[in-house]
Amino acid sequence: MRQTPVPRLRVFLLSLSILATALAFNAGLSLHGFEKIYLQSLLSRIGLEGRQMRAALENDLRFGKPLDKMLGLDRLAAAALARQPDIGDIVVALPDGRDLFAARPDLGSAARDWSSVPQADKDVGGEQVAVSARPVNGWYRLSFPLRERGKAVAGTLSLYLDQAVERAGVGAVLVASLRDLGLTLAGAAGILAVLLFSRLGRADGPKGPGRLLAGLILALGLAQAAYSLQNARLLGAQYRQLVESQAASIATFLQQDLDALLAKGLRLDKLVGIDKVFGRLLAGNPEVAAIDVQDAGGDVVYTTAAAPTVPDAVQARPLGGRAGEALGAVRVFPSRDFLEARLRGGLLDALTVAVVSFLLLSEMAQFLTASMRLRLSGAPSGADGRLGEAAAVIRPAAFLFIFAMGLSVSFLPLFMEALYKPMAGLSKDMVLGLPISAEMLFTGLSIIPCGVWLDARDWREPFYTGLAATALGSFLCYQATGPGWLLGARAVVGLGYGLTWMAMQHFVFSHTDPDSRARGFSHLVAGIYAGSLCGTAMGAILADRLGYAPVFLVAVGFTLASGLFTACCLPRALQAPAEAHGVRRMGTVRLRSLATFLADRDMMALLLLASIPFSIALVGFMFYFSTLYLRRLGVSQSDIGRVLMVYGLFMVTLAPRVSRLVDRAREKKGFIVACGLSASLGLALFFVYQGFTAVLGAILLLSLAGSLGFAAQAIYAFNARVSRRLGPGQATGWFRALERSGQMLGPLVFGQLIAVAGMERGVALAGVGFLAVTLLFWLVARKETSLGAGDDG
DSSP: OOOOOOOOHHHHHHHHHHHHHHHHHHHHHHHHHHHHHHHHHHHHHHHHHHHHHHHHHHHHHHTOGGGGGOHHHHHHHHHHHHTTTTTEEEEEEOSSSOOEESGGGGGGGGGGTTTTTTTTEETTTTTTEEESSSSSEEEEEEEEEEEOOSSSSEEEEEEEEEHHHHHHHHHHHHHHHHHHHHHHHHHHHHHHHHSSSSSGGOOOSSHHHHHHHHHHHHHHHHHHHHHHHHHHHHEEEEEEHHHHHHHHHHHHHHHHHHHHHHTTOOOOOSSSSSHHHHHHHHOTTTEEOOOOOOEETSSSEEEEEOOOOGGGGGGEEEOOOOTTTTEEEEEEEEEEHHHHHHHHHHHHHHHHHHHHHHHHHHHHHHHHHHHHHHHHHHHHTTTTTHHHHHHHHHHHHHHHHHHHHHHHTTTTHHHHTTTTTOTTTTOHHHHHHHHHHHHHHHHHHHHHHHHHHHHHSSSHHHHHHHHHHHHHHHHHHHHOOOHHHHHHHHHHHHHHHHHHHHHHHHHHHHHHTTTTHHHHHHHHHHHHHHHHHHHHHHHHHHHHHSSSSHHHHHHHHHHHHHHHHHHHHOHHHHOOOOOOTTTOOOOOHHHHHHHHHHHHHHHHHHIIIIHHHHHHIIIIIIIIIHHHHHHHOOOHHHHHHHHHHHHHHHHHTTTHHHHHHHHOOOOOHHHHHHHHHHHHHHHGGGTTTOSSSHHHHHHHHHHHHHHHHHHHHHHHTTTSSHHHOOHHHHHHHHHHHHHHHHHHHHHHHHHHHHHHHHHHHHHHHHHHHHHHHHHHHHHOOOOGGGTTTTTTO
């Protein structure tokens, strides 16, 4: 038997590029997370100084001293700058905006135009402070209103932070991280070279390619693990330094306040309200776990609730009275939970990136394997048993496209909530689901004309047109400023998705025969759900780091990458038009074809009692309910994405195995019924359980349902008499278009159920309804062996 040599250089470059992308993405996520926390820490430390200075100024104001007659501003500012050198400038202004004092007038801080920059109220050191949402000319500003005895605003105290301070702190970490990345990449390149350019690269024997792929995955996995651990060590040291600095600033802040009280003759064990001060500081500084005050004998006189701390990083400051005698100490304890949460989040992100890169490598390996086998067979359409391989080569394109589509899955209702305005008297719960419904509606509307287009021409034209429309719609989502704009953008995305999805299905149908169709379809489904799994997880992480809108730009890039891969990498023989095996074309659509389609008893049973209800349940629960519900439970955006990964993971691992059972089974009806029962049970869990556990259980059962039902429904519909009568393009088009009505209705149905019955009970009632229609399908639909009875061919 002839062996096709592995394209070693191509595999080497592809593997190395995947690893480099994964490591860079891992580094970018970690550094972006560190940068956010580092900036917040800087602002918090500066904010503590601002609070101290504001207290001193307001104390004089309440004794009747006008702000413009106040002495000692330069002394107060100099003390603050000495304690906190990260402060760039301090400015005091009158209510009309005129500057009264600037610590460093040469910087021109007051001359900067802040009118176009929104002020965000942020918790800085346990107090809400107006902080500029973005820097102006490289400077951030923290603003404190100065109030007189009657609470009237007498002026404004502004502290400025130079963005260069932030960049310097992050830059050192960036350099170290890039050094580790380069070393890891070089080491991995050496291991890959040994694997590919030695005897292992020959991949001799039937198990050779599998062993080679396992070696590649192991090498890339070890490289990512090594980099992730080294990155965790680096960032762990930086986070520890951050929490120690923050604890030190708070300790100094409290020392000044307590010393001022003790200087007035108050006793340390008789201070009133100190517990509230400590509570506010802890609430605004998650880096700190506990605060206590000791007397001169070392006994604790005040303390906050116990929490895990970092014992060897405690920051203590002595307390003294008017004569400077030692009266005790204040101690601030850094939080161990904060450090562990930061490292755990980074490692989870790294693991997510590793899963994505593994799946991407697997898709590329599937493509290379299928391409080599097709080249070996010499049959571009897959003759001589290669039909399944021909269908497999479209998987990477499907992966990249669905990756782009999945990026917004975990937050689309939340993005709509951020843009929310009342619409047409609908409840808010229903409005939040409208972007998904608009997308699904236009997907359905595109399917019928696409089916005719496919029957008349071939798969390439709608495929590339759909990619262009999807990229345009994603860019419009990025530009969206209101709910109407977002609805229109998602409609364009839905139109593009329908065209591309139908084109990919037609590719599979055109390059498979009846005996291999379920296997070919499972290849497509596996690529799709691998892309969905990865896109959902990565989109959630990106949204957590960058915000919602920028993720749509990433979607544009991956959509275009799908088209580029198809144009450049798909074997030319497979890009040519091909006739579907065992089916016939029909180039025009007539209304009577819809009437014929709707008159078929089994097709209607499949649609109304199985496919549409499952679409309602899947889209309504997975893409609408779960994102809102988990967010309201306080689950982070990144963790929402990881929860939704479960569905894609099941579909990638379980669906191909179940498809083999579907292929061997003469009857598909039982699998469709099992799908309905599993999904119904998942939704009905909310009668008994609530919270995160119920969501995870429902997703697991919906995943099982999808594995059982998708391939079975597709083959059941394809084998129906009406499908052979109308032609595969039109029959599949009508089926998918009507099925999409369920996906369109999913968010609306769940939104209405939530509005009427509440979140948990509404989902549970949806499960009861799905169970009823599943049982009705079991009674009404005929077995597949009866579908061809009386068929005239």
